[in-house]
Amino acid sequence: MTAPAQDFHTRVEKALRDPQLKIALERTTGNAxxxxxxxxxxxxxxxxxxxxxxAIKDHAIEHMATYLxxxxxNARASGAQVHWARDAGEASRIVIDLCKASGAKVVTRSKxxxxxxxxxPHALAEAGLRRVETDLAExxxxxxxxxxSHIIWPAAHRTREDVAKLFDQYHHEKPxxxxxxxxxxxxxxxxxxxxxxxxxxxxxxNFLVAETGAICTIxxxxxxxxxxxxxxVHIVTAGIEKIVASTEHALQLTxxxxxxxxxxxxxxxxxxxxxxxxxxxxDGPEEFHIVLVDHGRTRMLAEMPEMxxxxxxxxxxxxxxxxxxxxxxxYGGAYPGPMGSVLTPVFDGLEQSRDLPAACTLNGQCKQVCxxxxxxxxxxxHWRARSFRAGHEPKAVSLAITIWAFFAARPRLYRxxxxxxxxxxxxxxxxxxxxxxxxxxxxxxxxxxPKPPRQSFxxxxxxxxxx
Amino acid sequence: xxxxxxxxxxxxxxxxxxxxxxxxxxxxxFAALALLEAAGCTVEIPLAQTCCGQPAYNSGADDATKxxxxxxxxxxxxxxxxxxxxxxxxxxxxxxxxxLFADDPLxxxxxxxxxxxxxxxxxxxxxxxxFRPRNVLCKATAAxxxxxxxxxxxxxxxxxxxxxxxxxxxxxRPLEGEETCCGFGGTFxxxxxxxxxxxxxxxxxxxxAAGADLLLGGDLGCxxxxxxxxxxxxxRTRVFHAAEVLAGMADxxxxxxx
Numbered sequence: 001m002t003a004p005a006q007d008f009h010t011r012v013e014k015a016l017r018d019p020q021l022k023i024a025l026e027r028t029t030g031n032a033x034x035x036x037x038x039x040x041x042x043x044x045x046x047x048x049x050x051x052x053x054x055a056i057k058d059h060a061i062e063h064m065a066t067y068l069x070x071x072x073x074n075a076r077a078s079g080a081q082v083h084w085a086r087d088a089g090e091a092s093r094i095v096i097d098l099c100k101a102s103g104a105k106v107v108t109r110s111k112x113x114x115x116x117x118x119x120x121p122h123a124l125a126e127a128g129l130r131r132v133e134t135d136l137a138e139x140x141x142x143x144x145x146x147x148x149s150h151i152i153w154p155a156a157h158r159t160r161e162d163v164a165k166l167f168d169q170y171h172h173e174k175p176x177x178x179x180x181x182x183x184x185x186x187x188x189x190x191x192x193x194x195x196x197x198x199x200x201x202x203x204x205x206n207f208l209v210a211e212t213g214a215i216c217t218i219x220x221x222x223x224x225x226x227x228x229x230x231x232x233v234h235i236v237t238a239g240i241e242k243i244v245a246s247t248e249h250a251l252q253l254t255x256x257x258x259x260x261x262x263x264x265x266x267x268x269x270x271x272x273x274x275x276x277x278x279x280x281x282x283d284g285p286e287e288f289h290i291v292l293v294d295h296g297r298t299r300m301l302a303e304m305p306e307m308x309x310x311x312x313x314x315x316x317x318x319x320x321x322x323x324x325x326x327x328x329x330x331y332g333g334a335y336p337g338p339m340g341s342v343l344t345p346v347f348d349g350l351e352q353s354r355d356l357p358a359a360c361t362l363n364g365q366c367k368q369v370c371x372x373x374x375x376x377x378x379x380x381x382h383w384r385a386r387s388f389r390a391g392h393e394p395k396a397v398s399l400a401i402t403i404w405a406f407f408a409a410r411p412r413l414y415r416x417x418x419x420x421x422x423x424x425x426x427x428x429x430x431x432x433x434x435x436x437x438x439x440x441x442x443x444x445x446x447x448x449x450p451k452p453p454r455q456s457f458x459x460x461x462x463x464x465x466x467x
Numbered sequence: 468x469x470x471x472x473x474x475x476x477x478x479x480x481x482x483x484x485x486x487x488x489x490x491x492x493x494x495x496x497f498a499a500l501a502l503l504e505a506a507g508c509t510v511e512i513p514l515a516q517t518c519c520g521q522p523a524y525n526s527g528a529d530d531a532t533k534x535x536x537x538x539x540x541x542x543x544x545x546x547x548x549x550x551x552x553x554x555x556x557x558x559x560x561x562x563x564x565x566x567l568f569a570d571d572p573l574x575x576x577x578x579x580x581x582x583x584x585x586x587x588x589x590x591x592x593x594x595x596x597x598f599r600p601r602n603v604l605c606k607a608t609a610a611x612x613x614x615x616x617x618x619x620x621x622x623x624x625x626x627x628x629x630x631x632x633x634x635x636x637x638x639x640r641p642l643e644g645e646e647t648c649c650g651f652g653g654t655f656x657x658x659x660x661x662x663x664x665x666x667x668x669x670x671x672x673x674x675x676a677a678g679a680d681l682l683l684g685g686d687l688g689c690x691x692x693x694x695x696x697x698x699x700x701x702x703r704t705r706v707f708h709a710a711e712v713l714a715g716m717a718d719x720x721x722x723x724x725x
Contacts, residue, residue: 012662321650326662326665361653362652363619385529407517418490433695442661443656447696449691450694451722
């Protein structure tokens with residue numbers, strides 16, 4: 001599922017050469033930033049709510065084992081079957097086995113980033129099951145044969161115009177027009193039959209509620225309800241960090257999650273799913289399975305517990321200058337942007353994803369907009385330190401840093417080197433600028449560099465200069 | 468996080484000039500010196516200073532950073548204040564030195580003590596010294612870029628504007644995305660220069676759209692990045708550190724020769 005990280009630079013190059021990508025990303029993330037800003041501005045006690053949300057998550061994380069056990073007991077009591085998966089492979093196997101046991105041929109899926117994380121689309125294909133993505137954006141990228149590029153808007157990399165072409169090409173009945181309403185109508189028609197023929201519906205969960213054993217999904221399109229209700233079997237896959245103590249806690253977090261993600265007060269659908277169909281219920285699945293996935297989360301509990309607060313709202317992506325420049329696919333993992341750059345090394349290993357935490361300006365805007373105040377820059381720097389210690393950084397870079405630090409720790413040597421370097425650098429200048437530097441070609445490919453002075457500030461001060 | 472009160476009558480300030488100002492733009496150092504003196508400080512410039520170590524720290528090279536941090540602590544702990552004309556370097560000392568020595572109680576305590584008296588220049592002048600420039604003239608329009616570390620680690624936002632407001636003839640213009648990173652990020656601009664270039668490209672377009680004569684800021688790294696891009700794109704915006712304007716020393720912009 002994950003592209004090899006050695007290709008990070010190649011993927012970035014490709015992304016930067018794509019003018020359509022920039023347009024698509026700016027439409028989606030620009031809109032999201034404006035709407036979030038308006039939602040936050042209209043909420044006078046936003047900072048207090050944010051602090052309360054942190055406390056709610058930290059409490060659940062601190063007592064994770066207790067609440068998970070409570071959740072399991074209550075879910076079982078409601079008639080759900082609970083499965084535990086240590087890693088991605090085990091989680092996918094459990095889901096596939098459940099599908100096979102139900103005799104399914106067609107499986108509908110509502111959007112779940114955990115499903116992407118554990119490689120479920122690939123596993124379903126290998127098992128010979130026909131997978132139908134029912135979220136509109138997931139439907140688009142399934143037609144295009146792609147992976148999500150944003151955790152809230154999986155097709156953020158595609159423009160409306162692109163999507164019109166895809167629908168014209170693949171839909172059994174072409175859309176009547178290329179306006180949004182016609183295209184949505186076309187997708188509804190395309191998906192309708194599958195909603196009622198699928199034997200299994202698979203969803204994720206935004207929260208696992210310990211006190212009731214219910215799972216909560218927060219969606220906008222209604223596709224999740226059509227995915228989880230008509231099929232005979234509903235399978236939920238959820239990371240264990242989704243646990244919260246109570247329904248009240250889930251709802252408090254929802255207020256922050258939705259505003260941070262889309263700027264709306266609420267999504268169209270906030271659904272609590274509790275157990276299978278009961279006697280007398282008019283609809284609902286006969287079997288209700290919940291697969292609780294660890295996949296590195298207990299390791300994070302020890303190493304970076306703050307990251308387990310993440311609500312997957314996508315605000316850090318929308319506000320990240322790097323994400324906005326390169327889009328989600330360049331990251332190469334299931335989760336892009338700042339949160340993805342913290343998570344991908346946990347899932348895929350640091351050696352092959354070391355570029356992700358490194359490719360960040362540490363400007364801190366991600367932390368500023370995070371609804372649960374995750375210290376993302378600190379965690380990214382944590383990975384850099386780990387990578388440097390483990391020797392994963394490119395030799396030229398670590399050598400340059402080591403040599404530079406050697407000189408900087410010896411002021412007299414540093415002054416001598418500086419006194420030699422400044423006049424030498426001036427030789428490259430024309431007018432007041434250097435437009436091509438032998439060792440700084442990355443910089444001067446697109447920017448000029450100012451001509452340095454004859455002597456440094458401290459050299460001038462030593463000689464008694466006053467300006 | 469502005470601090471007020473307990474301002475010393477004539478504090479002894481150790482000026483940490485930063486390695487970029489030292490090597491690339493001494494005028495910022497002279498401007499900082501003049502401003503601090505005008506604000507009633509006794510200023511000393513320890514000649515043993517080099518760099519705060521941030522390039523190594525942000526590259527994950529903690530072991531290489533520690534000797535640099537210890538040197539800064541030893542050099543500057545005798546002063547009432549350490550002041551630096553950079554939110555990024557001041558932020559490194561204030562926010563990250565204590566983290567760097569988290570497992571070393573002796574140095575952590577020294578780091579915390581220095582952190583408590585470390586300040587970014589413009590916020591120090593405005594908040595601790597109540598300083599405003601007097602009789603400084605600069606007839607121009609200017610856009611102000613909020614550098615990220617100063618803004619988010621130190622709360623530097625209103626202070627530079629309040630100071631610049633007192634400069635006669637200077638008119639501040641709004642800048643779209645003034646709080647958005649310019650793509651410098653220290654070694655990031657070299658290691659991932661193509662991404663950095665894309666980010667500063669957007670910044671340069673916003674600066675041009677602001678239509679101001681000058682672009683000002685409080686961090687030389689960001690200013691060099693933006694100035695270099697503006698110059699390559701053929702823009703006429705002149706770029707200065709805010710301290711140069713405040714000290715009345717804004718004669719030659721970044722990249723302008725005598």
